[in-house]
Amino acid sequence: SMVEDFGRLCAIASSGAVRTLSHQRLARLEKTFDLHVAMNHQVEDREQEASDADFFTVPKVDNHVHLAAAFHAERFAKFIKKKAVDEGHVEVVPGKTLGEVIEDAGLLKGVNNMADIKISVDKLDVLADYTTFARFDRFNSKYSPFRMARFREIFLKTDNFIGGRYFAELTRDVLNRQEATGKSWLTEYRLSIYGKSPGEWKKLADWVMGRGEHVEAEEQGGGDGSAGVDGSRNTRDFSLLSENNRWLIQVPRIWRILSSKVDSFAVLMQNLFGPMFEATLNPAAHPEVAELLTHVVGFDSVDDESAPEFPMDMCAGTTADQWVSAEHGKHTPNYAWQLYYLWVNIATLNKLRLARGLNTFALRPHAGECGAADHLGAAYMLARSINHGIELRNAISLRYLYYLDQVGLSVSPLSNDHLFLKLSDSPFRKFFASGLNVALSTDDPLLFHLTEDPLVEEFTVARACFGLLMPDMCEIARNSVLQSGFSDVEKMELLGENWDLQDRFRNDVNKTNVPDSRELFRWNHLKHELTFITALANEQPQALFGRIEKIYKGFEMVKGTVQCALEDGEEGKAEEVLDSFISKLESLKSQIKGT
Numbered sequence: 155s156m157v158e159d160f161g162r163l164c165a166i167a168s169s170g171a172v173r174t175l176s177h178q179r180l181a182r183l184e185k186t187f188d189l190h191v192a193m194n195h196q197v198e199d200r201e202q203e204a205s206d207a208d209f210f211t212v213p214k215v216d217n218h219v220h221l222a223a224a225f226h227a228e229r230f231a232k233f234i235k236k237k238a239v240d241e242g243h244v245e246v247v248p249g250k251t252l253g254e255v256i257e258d259a260g261l262l263k264g265v266n267n268m269a270d271i272k273i274s275v276d277k278l279d280v281l282a283d284y285t286t287f288a289r290f291d292r293f294n295s296k297y298s299p300f301r302m303a304r305f306r307e308i309f310l311k312t313d314n315f316i317g318g319r320y321f322a323e324l325t326r327d328v329l330n331r332q333e334a335t336g337k338s339w340l341t342e343y344r345l346s347i348y349g350k351s352p353g354e355w356k357k358l359a360d361w362v363m364g365r366g367e368h369v370e371a372e373e374q375g376g377g378d379g380s381a382g383v384d385g386s387r388n389t390r391d392f393s394l395l396s397e398n399n400r401w402l403i404q405v406p407r408i409w410r411i412l413s414s415k416v417d418s419f420a421v422l423m424q425n426l427f428g429p430m431f432e433a434t435l436n437p438a439a440h441p442e443v444a445e446l447l448t449h450v451v452g453f454d455s456v457d458d459e460s461a462p463e464f465p466m467d468m469c470a471g472t473t474a475d476q477w478v479s480a481e482h483g484k485h486t487p488n489y490a491w492q493l494y495y496l497w498v499n500i501a502t503l504n505k506l507r508l509a510r511g512l513n514t515f516a517l518r519p520h521a522g523e524c525g526a527a528d529h530l531g532a533a534y535m536l537a538r539s540i541n542h543g544i545e546l547r548n549a550i551s552l553r554y555l556y557y558l559d560q561v562g563l564s565v566s567p568l569s570n571d572h573l574f575l576k577l578s579d580s581p582f583r584k585f586f587a588s589g590l591n592v593a594l595s596t597d598d599p600l601l602f603h604l605t606e607d608p609l610v611e612e613f614t615v616a617r618a619c620f621g622l623l624m625p626d627m628c629e630i631a632r633n634s635v636l637q638s639g640f641s642d643v644e645k646m647e648l649l650g651e652n653w654d655l656q657d658r659f660r661n662d663v664n665k666t667n668v669p670d671s672r673e674l675f676r677w678n679h680l681k682h683e684l685t686f687i688t689a690l691a692n693e694q695p696q697a698l699f700g701r702i703e704k705i706y707k708g709f710e711m712v713k714g715t716v717q718c719a720l721e722d723g724e725e726g727k728a729e730e731v732l733d734s735f736i737s738k739l740e741s742l743k744s745q746i747k748g749t
Contacts, residue, residue, distance in 0.1 A: 156494050156535070157470045163531050167551040176554035179686075180588045183557070183679060187587045190675050191623070197717065198625045201669035209613075209627050212667050213337050213648040215634040216595050216609045217518075217564040218541040220404070221343040222297060222310045223598035225324050226606045227275045233324060234299065234309065235273045242268045246308050247315050259302055282572035282601045290458040293573055296601050312345065312361040313354075319390050322361065331606070332398040337648060339609060342638060344404040344454055349422035350415045355429040359442035362401070362449070364393040400451045400639050402518065407457035407492055413483035419495070420475035427499045434507050451639025452516040454541065455496060459525030464488050466528070490532035493519060497536040516639060518562075522546055524574045534561060539637045541595070544570055547581035553590070558683060560591040562637035567619070568612055569597035583620035586630065589676055593634035628667040629676075 242253030278299050286293045299305040312318040332339045347354050416422045437444035469491040497517050504514040521533035523542035527549040533540045539562025546553040571577045585592050599608035635648050645653050650662025661673040712735045719728035
């Protein structure tokens with residue numbers, strides 16, 4: 155049924171009539187928003203001035219950030235230098251100390267001892283530049299400090315010879331800085347599970363919780379995570395849980411590589427989801443995984459979307475257990491096919507966890523960063539929100555569907571600028587003005603950002619490039635919280651007690667700093683579009699469409715007239731205009747009920 159529905163969606167989205175309708179509706183929404191801002195910016199400014207919050211204090215969630223690149227480049231360089239000086243004697247790979255690895259890399263040339271080595275950001279060579287544009291392979295190589303895979307293994311992996319201790323110390327440092335901001339800087343960091351073996355979950359849980367075979371006695375080391383006095387390579391006595399962060403598990407779509415480690419795609423899915431089902435059914439037998447899952451809020455699907463893949467019609471007749479390594483080892487399954495298997499396992503697991511009173515998970519994949527538009531179609535069907543989504547600029551019908559259902563888009567303009575789409579061509583402002591549920595995220599701060607507050611840096615660049623106003627910034631920040639996997643109780647604390655109402659009354663301006671007039675505008679137009687589409691689907695008379703359009707086109711004029719009348723002290727005139735408008739709405743409501 156998924157294949158049939160997916161084919162039908164693709165056919166609808168490619169229809170000329172649907173594309174024309176979608177273009178007209180989205181253009182109308184965008185222009186109406188510009189008119190609203192032109193006529194009501196002073197009203198919105200006054201509402202914000204009366205609020206208890208401002209942009210810097212409202213909660214902002216970085217919904218899309220990969221932990222292996224979550225660190226500031228300069229701090230990372232200083233961290234490597236400190237470890238070289240303090241722990242050059244510690245064995246970090248079999249048979250090699252950190253000092254020997256650094257010497258093999260040629261970093262000791264021209265210096266007499268470890269304390270004199272110079273590790274600059276330029277030498278580290280992790281910042282994205284013009285060479286990474288449209289080159290996903292070069293982008294991936296930037297994850298390796300000094301362009302050497304061994305340093306990535308030592309410093310940015312959870313499962314290595316030192317038990318991921320350096321990676322954990324870097325993570326704890328960035329979490330400490332987030333916690334110092336209160337709740338204005340929140341994150342949803344990604345950690346990888348590949349599906350190579352079911353044991354990945356236990357190892358990852360031990361790393362996050364700060365325990366397991368690789369964590370030795372507390373008296374051997376200090377609470378700062380430094381090595382023990384005896385030079386122990388694995389000592390750590392802190393966890394990586396934080397009230398400012400929730401975890402997502404990213405599942406790389408790298409079957410072409412993993413096919414040498416598993417017999418079929420079904421085995422890969424079993425390795426990925428089997429331990430989760432076991433920990434849900436019997437948490438006492440799998441306490442580490444069961445505890446980690448309480449801090450996981452969703453799953454991401456990641457890889458280069460522009461890479462060649464099998465067409466859906468060639469995958470549709472093949473099940474996961476039939477996609478075997480011997481026959482399809484070099485063939486990448488279709489994006490939609492892979493996403494379906496993630497979704498169906500997550501949906502089944504969620505039913506089980508819900509029945510047991512446990513937290514559930516959302517599917518929030520990368521989609522529409524590049525590649526085919528049908529990726530966005532599959533994500534629309536299966537996902538709650540997506541990361542990137544910039545290719546919706548070329549998929550107008552799907553963009554309108556994303557608007558109508560308010561599917562979340564976590565967009566990373568600075569990342570896009572270095573990889574696939576320059577800032578000058580970014581559709582972010584168009585998406586936002588049209589009313590799509592957009593948030594800003596950093597993706598990979600190590601590669602793309604220059605400050606120690608990368609999310610604010612992302613907002614600052616967006617404000618300058620896209621002409622965002624402060625109400626816009628706060629609306630985007632509020633969207634990030636709504637898209638996030640933080641619990642209902644936490645969202646109530648962050649956004650207000652009515653945050654989950656499906657109308658304008660959900661807004662608490664003292665929590666979000668989003669003007670009530672902005673919230674009213676957004677809800678009125680979303681409801682109008684849903685009414686329009688419902689009427690169109692029910693083949694309502696064309697005259698009814700005309701009346702709806704005429705009334706809503708006059709809505710902005712009414713607001714402006716009322717505002718001027720109130721400023722001139724003519725309350726009677728304002729009341730008369732409002733009564734007339736309400737009368738028209740009531741008449742329209744009666745007509746809709748009678749058809």
